Amino acid sequence: MKRFSDYFYSQHTPVKDTVLHVLAESCDSANVVQLILAGHGRLLMKLNKRGETALHLAARNGHLGIVRALIDYAKSEAGHWFPPCSDRRKRMLRMASVAGNTALHEAVWNNFYDIAKLLVQEDPEFRYPHNYALETPLYVAVEKGRHNIMVLILESCKTPSYLGPGYKTALHAASILNSPESMKLILEKLPNLIKNVDIFGWTALHYAAKFNHQEIARLLLSADRSTAYVAAKTDGFKTALHIAVINGHVVLVQDILSHCPDCWVQITGKSRNILHLAIKHEKGEVLEFVLQNSWASKLINQNDNEGNTPLHLYVATKNLDGNCLVNHPFVDVNSFDNSNSTPLDRIVRDDQLSERQILIKDELEQAGGTRGYRNVATVKKNLRASSPDEVKKVEKLAANFSIVATLIATVTFAAGFTIPGGYYSDGPHKGMAVLGKKAAFITFVISDSLAMFASIDAVLGLIRLFQTKNYRLK
Template identity: 25%
Template sequence: MTLGTELLRVLTTGDAARLKELLRSEGRPRADGHVAIEVNGASTGAAPSPVRTGCLLGVTSNGNTALYLAASRGHAELAALVGERAPSLVATRNGGLDTPLHCAAKAGSRDVAACLLSLMRAAAAGGAEEAAVAALRARNRLGATALHEAVRLGRAAAVELFMAEAPEMTSVTTDVGVSPLYLAAETRSEQMVRQLLRPSADGTPSPASAAGRHGRTALHAAATVSKGTTESWPVGSTLLTRVDSSGRTPLHLAILHGRLDVVELFLDVHTSAVQARISDDHGLFPLHTAAMAGSIRILDELIKRCPDYYELVDEQGRNFLHCAVEHNQDSVVRHICQNDAFAMLLNATDYEGNTPLHLAVKCGFPRIVSMLLQMTTVEIDKDGLSDPHFIVLSCLCWLGIGITLDRRRPDPLHHADRTPTTEEAAASDEEHDMLRNGAIGSVLIATVAFAAAFIVPGAFVASDTMAFLCSIVATSFLIYGGARENPRSHRLWYKILASRLMPMAARFMIAAFAFGFHLVLVDGANRGLIVFVYTVSMAPMLFCFPDVWIPLQLLGMAKAVWRRAGWRGLVNVHKRPMSPLHLVQLFVGSFLFQYLVGTLLVVLIATTFAVAIALSIRLPNY
């Protein structure tokens, strides 16, 4: 049956006086489902009559009873009246499997929750203990108890009441094994964590369960949040050494989230040495985790607890320096290189014979390679440095070991009888497309530069001529580089030279464009337009060519080359050249040519633009 309209309105508005009137007129429900009529406050022995629509036993369309409506709105007096007349309603469920206690917890009404708990205790004392316990531990469709809902919504008053009146609720978990304590830690509620861990008045420890998702405990969740959430746990808690489904302790998670304060708190207990030596399922110790996360301060704290840090390796035999290199944590690598106490780590090998330098070369991290090479104690094992990144390979060539690497690579031309694989054929097609696109661009620059020379003569001729010559030479090199009849080594040099000349031609073309406009707009009335042209032309000159800023990123590489090979390494001349052409080839592949010539050209053109802008402003007829 359904709740009557008038009773529904009374329960919604919280009109206690009107509810009393309705209850007197409706009669009092009895256990046998009939109504005993009350006259002047006393029950008569009148014959039982059927329960009418609109009484307390009715429900709404969602299955909510009168007690639900009162509890969800925090009407404590109405809840007490309804509970007194129909105490069985305390254990009912609605469509979402919520009990009235769930509704009171969601609303955060301490008084309503206290009333409902009192009704449950009365039912237990009257012989319905099993039903009362079931109502107290009931879970809704989300698998949450009333305590879970109070914790999730931050209802501190309700949580405090539950801990005082029914602390056993803290041991109940959801359908997926999440305890209220874990939920409080996961939602970063320090107040809830303290309340759930608070011992009873007689000193009995809290029965709160710490179970959580994926085998984690509440301390795992608290470790990722803040120090305040973890301080409430008892000192030396056994949860510190508990691992989750991945084998990680709370210390691992605190390190991953960069919580230095939490790490210090964990390491201040007597189990700090044990925690620091627990590895996860991949053999990674907290030291490895700190190195991968780039946390230098946490790393130093762990090293204090692990004097034998160099002995801690993962399942691949890698120490924390190997991990820092693999995850491109250059700040950790720099810290290790600057501290002589870590010298034994620089040349340590894993189970495959890889040193940190080998991993940096294989991963293609130029900055880390330069840091390691700056340490003269780092040994260079040529056999282990294979397939490096282009910049790393160039650095090794500048150090005088690039020839060894080239000789270790088989030349496809020596295996004419071998059928190319699908990957090799795709790479060849891609290379051919790149050469064709480069040739098209180079020809376009040459065409524009050639045509401009006959349209606007004047001071811009120098830059226009350089753009034309660079593009023509680059076009020739691209044609030769794509001809398979030429030796592979020659084709490689043609491509490298073309790749150097194309950006130079584009820069000279930008300069010719700006200088040409200046000649056309030489009239002083166009001074603002001239400044605009120079300013706009300077922007692509500085920002559209990445090699302009690369030297700033490779200063460490140059420093490493200087320390190990001196000026010969910077110009790529380690032995006496066999011919002038050989000398040119070596210099073209040197650090100075690759990363300084283009930058100097940009600086020169940009400076010319700046001077032209200044003169146009100061001298209108310039």
């Protein structure tokens, strides 16, 4: 006959919660837990459908009395257990659910400090792993703003783990949430995290630059100023300075440069310097600050991967006031990009200019800007391709012309052999055209020859045009 204890052990809800699970979730009754475990100790480690023990549920619901009763029973000599009871306690504390969560994860998420303290003190050697969402208890504590639990973990755990989603660390989270107190303690306990990068290649300093968290940035730069030189390999090799410029945080730009005066030389993966970025993203305050520095003369005419100088990028802006750039004493207003275009070449025909383009055109011309001359020899009238669509239209039109010209050349060439009226087959004029002395025939021969040579010339000209591929629409 089946023993009653076995029957009690096998009873559960549809989600496989045992009576101990139900009690741990519903109320904080330590005495009842002790009574249940006294007769049915095997329920201590019994898992529900989510892979959770009663300890998980008690920690999630803040039932400190039950958490303590479960731990005390695991430490006791009660029941039959092998190996020793100390291992039973550690095993229970370290058990992870189907989602990878330990009881400490549950306590941190729900901000139950006393339960977190009890769990950590019972097993300070354990390096709590991340769950399947890549969240460690320490990262969750920082991200959720549980400062007292964060302090508890950092000070009680001998080797605290720190990872979060996207390979962020607790230091990233402190930077994003703008928590200087957390930042100071993490830097003290885990100083090596300062150069750790996430999935985007960003350090904690990148995030401080993104969100303009100036105190956080100063703490990081004071701890290790070399973090300012870390370039995000998976985000266009941007440094924290580049991020600060892109977002227009001029004070943070100044702070970074005050700690690392030479980091202005770094460029992005597109070979753009901070002046390129300030203009591209239309950050006027940053632009003015950069141009006030003596080293701006080394940036102002640099080319990116497409040959653009900062002035080339200025032509495409919508609202930026770039007078300080156009009239800078070191700017080359007639510099060429990779397609041999000057900044003024970027402006389309006068009858198509917007008010903004007219303004920039006037600024460039007053500063001595001119249209380029390097492409003049390639195509008549210095055609300029103002857009890829226009280039395609020209190519299609030229292709059609070449077909027509080829047909004309073929027909006119054939007409020279099959002339109207035919030839004399005998007599003194054998082989001569029958209509050779007629005015209309002479006119036909001359017209046919002109048509043939003109069409051949047109075909050859179009072939040369396609070979150069440097033509432009004006």
